[in-house]
Structure formats: structure tokens, C-alpha cells
Amino acid sequence: MFPVSSGQPLIWGVTVSLFMTGALAVRRLSPALALGIAWAGAIMQMGLGLNPMPSNIAIFAVLYVTAAYGRRWLFWAGFASAVLGALVITLYLVLATTFVQGGLSLATVSVAAVTLVAATFALLLAWTAGALVRASTRARENRAAQERAEAEAVAEQERVRIARDMHDVVAHSLAVVIAQADGARYAAASSPAHDGSAPDEVAVHALATISTTARAALADVRLLLTQLRHSQADGPQPTLADLEDLYAQVRAAGVAVTVDIDPMPRAEVPAGVQLAVYRILQEALTNALRHGDARAVAVTQAWHPDRVELGVRNRVPDGAVPHRSGHGLIGMAERASLVGGTLRAGVESGEFAVHAALPIGAGR
Template sequence: MIRSLSRPQLLVDAVMAVIALLARTVLGYDGAVAFWMTVGMAGALFLRRLSPGIALGLAWCTVAVQLSASLPPDIANAAVLPVLFATAAYGSRTVRWAGLASVPIGALIATVYVLFLQSGGFDGLTSLVLQIRTGEAFQAGAPGVIGFVSAAALFGLSWVLGLLVATWRTARDGRAALRSAAAEQADARREVAVEQERTRIARDMHDVVAHSLAVVIAQADGGRYARAADPEAANEAFRTIASTARSALADVRVLLGQLRANDDADPGSDRSDRSVVAAPQPTLDDLDRLIDQLRASGLMIERIASGPTAALGPGQQLVIYRIVQESLTNVLRHGDSAIGVRIGFSWEAHAVILTVDSGLRGSRPVGAAPHGHGLDGMRERAVLAGGSFEAGEVGDRFVVCLTLPTLTASLPHTRGAMPA
């Protein structure tokens, strides 16, 4: 395995290998084998970070040449320590375990080799081993045990230090990955918040434009028909058109301002907190104006209420207003205005139930225009406000039913049934 290193890292490793080679050259060589052994160790020192596996293999090959030539231990053998360090710090799982296995094996070979050289060859080593086995020369075997333990400790310490470095690097990378994931999650949350806000603005834009255009079309048709017979009624229709258009234009400007604020927001900040531009939003007090506006367009609307009124938040009031607006606009476009519309508020202990009861035109219910999203938009508004929404045919009428929890509710929301 060849690791990717930067040029400064490669330069540092090359300089260290050259320094080690020159330092050993100052001491001189006893032969060509000693020189090439030093070159091999210097090469292993250079390759230790670039390829720990190749460096370990080169070090073992160099040691094998040294043993075959019966060369004494050399200062160049110290390069084994950084190589063992590198196998644990930078090597793969296989190379790391190979480095660990090299610790006891290398310590044993080094100890036996030193004893071999001290005893004068194979004959002396065999005699020493026999004495140690029979217990006749404990003091003769004690240096070997001490040498083995010392070599194993030295080799093992190098490997353990490399493992600690690898563990620290893994922990650092893990912390960096967590920080990166947290940053990506924050970005994703901001993007979701902005997308939700844009969806809300698009919903409001649909409600404002669809309602206003429906009123304008109805008034324009009525004024055109009444122009000859009742000029005053035509003038009133035109006044309603102008008033509705001005109101719609003001609402559209507010919504466009909100959208522009989202686009101009600083990407590095929490746009979800700035996405809602402070602007007046319709409340329950604005329902009378809405109903009067649609009554002027020819709808017969009856508003009834039962039970003591409870407190609702601004968001809940906006949901009620938009659902009533969407429902009445759908009646004006698709329903039977001659049958009339009943808007009912039932105030209960912990919830308010809104019903919009309207007529059907043919077999198509109000809000079910082809490819429309009216009912889906109303349902989404209700769910986001913590309530429930149902819509469907009841006999020959179409009923929209919204249930919202009041501010005094102790439960998340109370689900209401559609009236029969």
C-alpha cells in the first residue's frame, strides 16, 4: 500500500534517510555488505510513512542479509524502531499486525544472534543452550533473558507509540467528521426552513390571488349584466373590484417582500429566524370584511357560532381565515351560490370546530377542481397548526371541517367529526 504524502513530508523523510546514511558512513564500513545493509536501513527509514508494509519488509530483508553475513549489531539497526512505529501509526490492519508480530520475533532473533556471536559460533552456542537447560549455568542464560526482555520492550514501545498516534488521529478525524456533519445538518435545517417558508408564501399567494380574482370576475360579470338596468349596481360592482384589487395588491407586496427577504438572507446565519417578515396577517376580526366582500359577489353566506369564545393564537387565526377564504372562493368558482353557505364556529372546552357547509355543482364538490391543490393546502395548514381537517360530501352538500386546539387546551389537538 502506497500512501499519499505531501512534498514537504517526502522531503523530510528523504533528508532523514540521507542524514542517517551519512552519519553511518562517517564511522566507516568493514565491507560492501555492511554498506548495503546501511543503505537498506536508510531506504526503510525513507519508506516508513510512504509505505509501512514495504518498509517493514525491506528492514527484515536487510536484517536477514546481516545475519547471513554474521555482521555484528550495528547502529543502522536503530532504523527498525521508526519502522515499527510507522507500521502501527500509518499501516493497514494487516501491516499493523505484522509489525506487532515482529516485536517478539525480532527481539528473540536479536537475542539469539547476540548470544551466538558472543559464544563464538554454533559450537559455543550449543554448549550454552545445554548448560541453560540443565540449570548448570543460570548466570550464563540470564543475560539472554535480560536481552530478550529489553529488546522486546524497546521494540514494543515503538509499536505502541505508533498505535497511540493512530488512535489520536482517528479520534481527531472523528471529531472533524462530527463537526462537518453538524454543519451539514444545520445547513439542511436552514434549507428546509427556507423551503417551508417559501411554500407558506406560495400558499398565501395562491389564497390571495385566487380569492381576489374570483371576486373580481364575479363582480365584473355582475356589473356588465347590470350596467343597462341598474347603473348604480354596476358602479357598486366596480367599487368592489377596485377595493378587492387594492387589497390583493397590498397582500401580494407583503408576500413578495417576505420572499425577497429570504433570498437576501445571509447564508451563514439562521435564516429560519428571519424568514418571517413582520407584517399584519389576517385574524378572525377580518372574517366579516371577507364575508361582506363575497356577499357582494352574489354569495348567500350565513355565519353562526355556539359556545363561549376561547383564545386562539395568531397562527391559528390565520389558518381559520385562510381556510374560510379558500372554501368561499371555491364555492364562488365551483359551487351553487343559490343554495348558500353556512359558516359555523363550535367553541368547545379545549377546541374550536369550524365547518363550511356549501352546495354542490353537478357531481364535483367544492375544492375538488381538476389538478387543484386547495384541499391539500387546507389540510396542510391544519396539520401544521396542530389540528385536523376533513372535507367531503354530506348528502347534497359539501362540508369542510377544521378542528383546532385553543390556547387553553391541555392536549395536542382534539379531533372533531364532520357534522351530518
């Protein structure tokens, strides 16, 4: 060993041990500070010419935490410290002593090489153990993040399903209620009773209240749909056979719905296309009730071998601007897109027209 270490006061050994103990104590609170303290203690130890001490084991713990819990720069600083520390240990324990005692020899170089390999292996082993713990921790965090993302995706799908059902069922029903209440109120207010007396003010007021309440409910539904962005999801699965019920419901609201189907379907229509046709027509009729002059609505269907073409037209009140934003038109476009079709909507010759082309059969 370094001969100058003999005869050093005990106080120096205790001081170096305190440095190493301090580095060990703060290694989890601040790995960077622990690495700095360990280097300061090692430099002091070599400067005083002290022999290796049991407290030097703290160096392995410090290298471990730099790799396991340090930031990226500290991670690589720990690696550099392990390599540099092995070189410094070799110079201090072997080569410096050899120069003091009279020069190098083949045996001395061999001992230095073995010492360098052993020191590098020992220090890098501690650092590598920390790196493995770091990788394991990152893997657990990634798995937890993936599980959270999957849970959020499931919740989002559920919100999507609820929003779609609300839009397709609740909003449509409220629009029909509003149209019926308004029609009945106007009829009651403008027509005398059977006995020739004045219209029943109580009935008119009640119908007005129904209309106002339904409009408020519809506004609340649209507000919820703003928060629950809707798209295709599982829900009620109506078919073409349910279209007659849809037309009957709209006619009951006082709307003259004419339906022209030419040509008729010649083969079994895929369930997805049937659902898209129903939802697009349902939304188009709801928009006619809500925004247009819904006294007359024309519906056309043309079932070609490779596609079905849908059309819904109704007059636009003078000066009225149809709503071109919101969930209705977006929902219809999504329904068409999901089955590979297209949809356009806009004012044509004083009428608001919805046109959709959905592929079927070979066209899909």
C-alpha cells in the same frame, strides 16, 4: 555477538543499510511496503550474521508509521511485527550465540529474558507512539465531522424556518391574490359598465395577467418548498386575536366565511396552541380557496377544558379531486402533532373537511 559476522565483506553491510534506508524513504508513501522492506533487510542481516547497525533505527520509524497511518490490518501487522521482532532479536543476539558457543546456562537465560523485555519495550514503544498519533488524528477528524454536522444542522434549521414562513405567509397571500383576480375578472367580463357599454377588455386582460402571474408565482413557491422541507420553526407568532384579520382577508376574496365558536375559551390558551390553531385554520382556508368551491366555508371551534376541536368544511366542485398530497396537509398535520394533537382531512358528504383536536390545559 554472532562470530560469523567477523570477516563479512563491507558490501553486505552496505546492502542491508540500503534496505533500511529504502524502508525509511517510503514509510509515508506506503507503510505496508516499508514494513516489507524492513523485514527483508532484517532477515538478510541475520542470514549474513551481521552485527546490529545504525541503519536498524529505521525499524522504529517503520513501526511508528504502520500504527499511525496504516490501514486496520497494517495497524495490527505492525503490532505483531514488534512482538515477533523482539523475539527474533533475542534469539539472534543471545540464544543462537549461546548454542554456538556451547549451550545454555542460568546467566544466559537471564540475559535472554532481559534482552527480550528490552527489545519488546523499545519496539512496542515506537508502535504505541504511532497508535497515539492515530487516535489523536481520529479524534480531530471526529471533532471536525461533528462541527460540520452541527453547521449543517443550523443551516437545515434555517432552511426549515424559511420554508415554513414562505408556506404560511407567501403561499397564503398568493392564493388570496389569485382568488381576487379571478373573481374580479369574471365580474368584469360578465357585467356591463355603468354607462351600458361593453366590459373593459383592457381591465379583463389585466386581471387575467395578474391571475396567471400569481399562479406561476405560487407554482414557484411550491417548487421551492419541495426543496426546503418545512417543519416547526421560529417565525411569525400570530395569536387567536389575529384570526379576525385572517377571516377578513378571506372574505375580501369573495368567500362567505361563517365562524361558530362554542364553547368559548375559558382560560388563557398556551401560545403554542394559539399558533397551531392560527396556522391550521390559515392553511385550511387557503386550501379552500385554491382547490375547493370556496363560495362558502364553515369554520367551527369548540374550546373544551382539556382540548380545542377545530373544523373547516367547504364544498368540493363536481368531479374535482382534492389534493391530498403536498405541503399543505403535511404542514397542518405537523402543526397538530407538535402540540400533541391529531388532524384528519378528507371528503365527507360532498364536502372537504378538516378536523383537528389539540390538547390544552390538563390535556397537554
